[in-house]
Amino acid sequence: MARDIVKEFLSYLRVERGLSANTLDAYGRDLAKLARFATEQQKEVLTLERKDVAAFVESLFKAGLDARSVERALVVVRNFYKFLVLDGHRKTDPTVALAQPKSWQTLPKFLTPEEIEKLFQQADITTETGARDRAILELLYATGLRVSELCSLKIGDVNRDVGYLTCLGKGSKERQVPIGRSALAALTRYLQFRAARQTDRDNLYLFVTSRGKPLTRQLCWKMVSEYGQQAGLGAITPHMIRHTFATHLLERGADLRSVQMLLGHADLATTQIYTHVTSERLRETYRKFHPRH
DSSP states (O other), rough: HHHHHHHHHHHHHHHOOOOHHHHHHHHHHHHHHHHHHHHHTTEEEEEEOOOHHHHHHHHHHHHHHHHHHHHHHHHHHHHHHHHHTTTOSSSSSSTTTTOGGGGGGOOOOOOOOOOOOHHHSSSSSOOOOOOOOHHHHHHHHOOOOOOHHTTOOOOOGGTTTTTTEEEEEEGOOOOEEEEEHHHHHHHHHHHHHHHGGGGGTTTTTTSSSSSSBBBBBHHHHHHHHHHHHHOOOOSSSSSHHHHHHHHHHHTTTTTHHHHHHHEEEHHHHHHTHHHHHHHHHHHHHHHHHHOOO
């Protein structure tokens, strides 16, 4: 029932509003998250109330999504319920008077160095898949790449001799990012497995599945999440590792402009959220250790 209504909504957006295929895919992914949340609450999408939608949005933050991604998802959900009311599926809109994510001031979640190391240790590097996964985890933490940037990397984008990679970010902007020794070692280990696979020599993508297909964002998210659960760290996401990369750099004295360039942020204000994270860490340290606090 819910799946049919979502299809009806997406069809309406395609025909009546002329949205692109990529936008419709994004809408579909956000509504799939809403449907999963409803199922977990033993409810139907059609019967969710305002408090349920607020809890759904909070669950997105807990999953590691940033405020912009959550705000986009909420826009999709708002449009969806407006459609349901207009089409006669509901009498009321549960998203009316719901606060926007920007007003919630939720800081990015990140891992400690010990937690990052624990996450890395979950991959079995004696197998090709495990070596690939370890290389992905190491590279995400070493470079702060977005998961879409990582999945689109070609083998030729990585210069292992010099220790940097070239990626294509948002707005088709190209940037170069250094790679640390640990990530380079993990990547070399994985590529040795790849080189031994005769049928895979013509594949240009850096990270591939066991069938030689390019790794997708969805598979990467699933892999990172499963390792996080195995490590007892909860729901870890690739974006949380990106947050961790930025936070650890700033905590160790990196300047904000350099971190902005490494992350590929167009606006410095986007990077400044991490200064709030490190300031909060300093306050916690002060409260914990200062003898006269």
